[in-house]
Amino acid sequence: MKPRPLPADPMVRQLVQQARNAQIARRTLLTGAGAGAAALALAACSPGANSAPTAAADSSDDDKSLNWDNWALYIDVDDAGNYPTLEAFTTKTGIKVTYSEAVDDNNTYYGKVKDQLALGQDIGADAVCLTDWMIGRLIRFGYVQELDHDNIPNLANLAPSLKDVSFDPGRKMSVPWQGGFAGICWNKEKVPGGISSVEELWDPQLKGRVGVLSEMRDTMGLIMLEAGVDIAGEWGDDEFAAAIDVLKKQVEDGQVRNIKGNSYKEDLVNEDTLAAIVWSGDIIQLNAENDDRWEFIVPEKGGTLWNDNFVVPIGSSRKKNAEALINYYYDPHVAAEVAAYVNYITPVVGAKEAAMAIDPELANNQLIFPDATTLDRAHVFRALSGAEEQKYNADFQGILLGA
Amino acid sequence: MAFAAFATTAAKSGEPAPRRRSRVALLLLLPGILYLVLFFLTPLVSLLLTSFQAPSEFGDVGEFNYAFRWENYTEVVGAYLPHILRSFGFAFVATVLALVISYPLAYFIGVSSRRWPLLQSVMLVLVIAPFFISFLLRTLAWKQLLSDESFVVTSLKAVSLLAPDAHLTGTPFAVIFGLTYNFIPFMTLPLYATLERLDLRYLEAGTDLYANPFHVFLKVTIPLSMPGIVAGTLLTFIPAAGDYINASRDFLGGPDSQMIGNVIEANFLVLLNYPIAAALSLILMAVILVVVSFYVKRAGTEELL
Amino acid sequence: MATAAFADRGADLELVGIQKRFPGFTAIEDLDLTIPAGSFFALLGPSGCGKTTTLRLVAGLEEPTRGRILIGGMDVTAQKPYQRPVNTVFQSYALFPHMTVLENVAFGLRRRKIDDAVGKAHEALRLVELDHLAARKPLQLSGGQQQRVALARAIVNRPALLLLDEPLGALDLKLRRQMQLELKGIQEEVGLTFLHVTHDQEEAMTMADTVAVMNKGRIEQMGPPEELYEAPRTAFVANFLGQSNLLTGNVAGTTNQAISVDVAGHRVVVPRDRARRLAGTVTIGVRPEKLSLHRETPASDPARNVLGPGRVSDVSFSGMSTQYLVTTPGIGTLVVFAQNKTFGPMAQAGDEVWVSWSIAHGFGLDDDPAERPGRAPDDDTRNVAVHKRPALVPERGEA
Incomplete structure (x- = not known):
């Protein structure tokens, strides 16, 4: 199914969605054999079949x-x-x-x-x-x-x-609150040679001791950057698929030990992983708590920059x-x-x-206060359409869930 | 169950007095029925309807419409059969291990220590004690204890029980270990409850009738403790099959040891693929229901309960 | 295994110098006992006398602290219960609730891998007339039926020795009587050695060839039921097996045939061969049913002892007999059972009466009266009630 993006103008956008939903509601009624009122009541709770909500009236002046x-x-x-x-x-x-x-x-x-x-x-x-x-x-x-x-x-x-x-x-x-890099870190004692690129994470010497993030955009972003893809720019299914193949191979070969969210920090501390794709802020904190055991870099070919934003x-x-x-x-x-x-x-x-x-x-x-050189290496993963998000997430989760 | 009980009452009421009684029964059952309808039946229907949903035609992530897309089920089985099999495999192994570990323990507490009630109490407290700590924390502790540089792993490697490049965390071993560990109290307590009431005179009768200790155990003790075994294995197997904490990659699992629970979680929270998550949940439920009813029927513990 | 075959017939059981101590008390002090093959032997005693412990020692469910157990001449002291050619009918029956009646009965045969276990089990069930219930579960049977299944489950193994641990205790009186006869019949039919433990003296006497009365971990007296009843050796036996009137006095004279005892000024004669002690202070006794009640001074008869006059303190009717309590100054209270051959009591409370009995019916005890004055304590409630009643009568304002 070809995704058809909604028009940018909020008014038109809302109209289009309402029109779609009316269609859907009719279909729901027709196919709702046996479901009856329950289905409709439940449908009301479902995000899928509803028009975009409207903003609440502002009462800030009276409500401090x-x-x-x-x-x-x-x-x-x-x-x-x-x-x-x-x-x-x-x-x-x-x-x-x-x-x-x-x-x-x-x-x-x-x-x-x-x-x-x-x-x-x-x-x-x-x-x-x-x-x-x-x-x-x-x-x-x-x-x-x-x-x-x-x-x-x-x-x-x-x-x-x-x-x-x-x-x-x-x-x-939206307005950014704080941001950070996803890059590479390594255990200075166990990996004295250091690591400068994603490719070096696949060194057989590190087999089973490499961690990557379960955040799709960071792990895939770094792998794609390694392959020379501009993740902020134009890229598509082929680039993503190539990166998925890389990750899949490394996971299946046992080079990658695990794929984790925030808990990757524990693996670094207990040395289940000796090198990993990580978030910069965490490493600063971990180093403060553990005598500077790790070194963090944004790889030369690039790391990701992400922000958390106010909405x-x-x-x-x-x-x-x-x-x-x-x-x-x-x-x-x-x-x-x-x-x-x-x-x-x-x-x-x-x-x-x-x-x-x-x-x-x-x-x-x-x-914390990166200069221009550092910022030049950091890239923001481009926005994905709904269909892309669905597909890429599914591919990535496929690796996380294994066979 | 509640409905069946009510039906029996109603069927028997032929005269005015019993009918009044059945009305009272209905009144008493009403809160229960309402509760079941509200908190069991409604979500179940919702889940069932969700499991047949189809993606919206122009929909974004997580947008689905009610439909009758039965292919959801075949697709789910096609895509996640390994996880389904793995879940039941892990749950089965963990249940067997928990039984093998818990039975002697429960026997010791419930039978061997009968003459020392204080020892019994202390042992029971020790069995229950882990409950006082969140099981997430306990599972995390195991993750530390089984980590590569831990005493456990380095010792196993030192005596060559573990290959130099092998590890425990993130493997199926660790997941089964975690499941077994976390569900041992659920196995031990029902076993204890049964064995504590075990009439030792049956064992004496067995030994008097030429059964050696092994045969007494096999032919008398085990069958008489079947209610506890059935209860314990069900209390272990059912939640273990649906567990997603132990196999979570954040805890003891890895990409090669993900269970149905993890797949449901990923589909529900990350992929926002609600129909798939719902279909998987229902498949999990159905398989458990079939396995359990078959098991309970085979175990045949009616006359012992 | 020594038990792999059926016993053709019962075997002797021999207990040699058995002692059994539990933490805190001694259940059996020093027990020597021989039970001849093929006999129906009853071990009778109050609860706590050590009879059940003895049975469990024989079964192998307890280990003796000291001594040896021999079955058919073979020392089985070190054998485990499942190695001994012994089976037990438990007081609780202990029928396996998870097996059918048939499976229960075939259990022992299957464990010993005996051919045609099912056929033999059916045969045993036919013997107890329960073959038609073979497919039932034990809990679906009545108490009497369960008891018979328990019996079948034991005898189907043809043990050299069958142990019965108060197997009739849970049955009502009528069923118990019936089962007593059936059990006896079966024993005679299969010819096994039965060791029957009970606290019911009537049951022991009805069924057993030989009865051993046990008290405080010792055997007080052993012999055929009639002998034990008619010539009890000790006050305990005299009172545990039925009731006895016991009198204490000094031996006043001895002849070749009899001794005469001075009991509070009355001369009482006991045949010499029924008296265990012939000099000094002795306790003699006579059964209540051997006593005759007289409203007037009976004619002097050298063949009878007479005590009196006394006063009837209580009369109680119990169907085929009436019990009178006669209080005689200096002697105490005597119990008299009189058969109700006519309507109405022979005497009323308060009447002056005499009591007499044939000299041949008296017996002299082995006890040292100094050690055991008067009546031995026993816990048969009926006896306790009889003893306590005179004391209670004034309290109740009936006197």
Whole structure:
């Protein structure tokens, strides 16, 4: 089946979808033998057969509060467990923020909220930070609200390279929170020679001791970059299939020990894996906790750059408050404060200079404040269409699940 | 079951008094029936309907319409037969291992230690103690204990029981090990409950009738403890077949040891392929139902229960 | 294995110097016992006397602390239960609930790999008249039927020695009587040696050729039932086997035929061959049913002992006989059973009466009266009630 992308204009887009759904509803009625009312009632809960939800009316002016769902260990925390920058935000704006570490995985978070999003209901969060590709999906489905850039003047500080991303041209719907690289790391003691490319991960000496990420875009991105593919640009099924073959062979031969999400860190620590495709921020933290045992690089042929981005879910009635929050965190001084704590890459220009004042060593860390050379090696995996996402994910999961 | 019980009551009511009683029975059963309809039947119907869904014509990831796409089932079996077989294989091996480990343990607690109630209590607490720690944590602990540089693996390699380049985590061995470990209490407790009530006079009768200890065990002890064996094996086999934690790559599994649960999880959470996940769930349910009813029928424990 | 064949006939059982200690107590002190082949031997005693322990020692379910067990002359002390040519009918029957009646009966045969186990099992079931229930499960049978299956399951193996552990205890009285006769009949038919343990003296006497009365881990007396009943050696036996009136006094004179004892001023004569002690203080006894009650002083008769006058303190009717309690000053209370040959009691409570019995019916005990004054304690509730009743009567305001 050939995917036909929806028109960009939201009005037209909504009309088209409504038309499609009417068709579907008729068909459901005709084929619903034996299913009856139950099927219809259930159909109402299904995201597939519904028109794009509409944004909730904004009540920010009367309601000075905000719920923010984010990943764990992703904001500055003081010894008392408070969030200093958030407290300053509340003092400054009078908006009271409820911060929840509610996101531990893009997929599980999505699974939790998708049905409410489809119905345009409030999911209990006014700002959520999720990864690029998931943001792409949310935008495609019309699950997020368009941001009013007038309310975010500090957005001028957004790093130029992130201003125009394929899944959200012009950053109409999303704004980066923090980012990081996927690259290669190795155990300095056990692999004294170091590793400079993905190809070297397939060295027989490392057989059974190599880890790769279960995040499709990072693992496949690095393998495709190794093969010379510009992952941000034009590529298609052939390039992807070639990379899948590489991974499949390495997994089946036992070169790759395992394919993991966040738990890859445990494998590094207990040395089940001695070299791996990993995320930069994790290695900074692991090194801090384990006497600098690992070295991280973005391979010469390229690593991936990903961001977690703010979005305002469709059912939120406090978009303006969320915009105020985004604006606040795009102040370079605030961004530097966060960066000093979380060790990820801030998208805010000027944060490095601000960080110099706090901690010069930190400001010179290439993994937190990368310079142009480092950034040149990092590429953003291009946005995928629904059909591509389905196919590529299925191919990748096929390897993860084995035969 | 509840319906069947009600039907019997209703069928017997011929006179006014029993009919009133049956109305009372209906009233008493109502919360249960409502609960079952709401929390068992509805999701089951939903699951069944989902399993026949077809992708939306112009749909994005995770968009499906109600249809009668029975090919979902054949496709699922075609694509995931190895995982289905592996799940039941792993569950079977783990159940047998758990039985072999638990039976002597339960026998020791329930029979050999009868004269020392304190010892019995201590042993039982030890069996249950792991429950006080989240089984995720316990499984993670095993992942550490079985890791390449761990004492276990280095020792096994030192005595050549393990090849120099072999490892344990991420292998089928580790998954079966984890399943066995995690379900041993579920096997031990029902076995204990049965063996604790085992009338030793039957064993004496057996030995008096020329059966040596082995034959007494085989012909008397085992058959008399069948209710515990059946309960324990079911409590182990059913959840083990559907387990996805132990085989998860984040825990003890690897790409070559993924079970149905992992496939369902991947299809549901990552691929958003709900019909496939639903069809797999139903296949898992159906196979378990068939295996279990066949097993229970063969075990024939009615007169012992 | 020594047990691989059927025993043609019962074998002797010999217990030599058996002692059995459990942590905290000694169940059997020092037991020597020989049971001749082919006999029906009853081990009778109150609970806790060691009779069941003895049976379990023979079966091999317990190991003796000391001593030897021989069956048919062969020392089996070290043999495991399944190696001994012995089978047990358990008090609880212990029929395997997961097997049919037939499978239960064939169990022992199959374990010994004997040909045609099923045929022989059917045969054994026919003997106990239960072949038509062969396919049932034990729990579908009545208590009496289960008991017979248990018997069939044991005798089908033709053991040299069959042990019966109070096998009739769970049955009601009528069924018990019937089973006693059947069991006896079967024993005579198959000719095996039966060792029957029971606390029911009537059962022991009905069935056994030889009865051994056991008390506190020892055998007090052993012999044919009539002998034990008519000439008990000890106060325990005298009271455990039925009831006895026991009197204590000094030997006043001895002849070739008899001894005469002075009991609180009354002369009581006991045949010399029925008296175990011939001098000093002795305890003598006579069975209640041997006593005659007289409303007037009986005519002097050298063949009878007479005690009295006493007063009837209680009369109780029990169908074919009436029991009178007669209190005589200096002697105590005597129990008299009088057959109800006529309507109505011979005497009322409060009447003055005399008691007499044929000299030939008295017996003299072996006990040292100093050690065991008066009646031996026993736990038969009927006896306890009889003893306690006079004490209770005033309390109840009936006197």
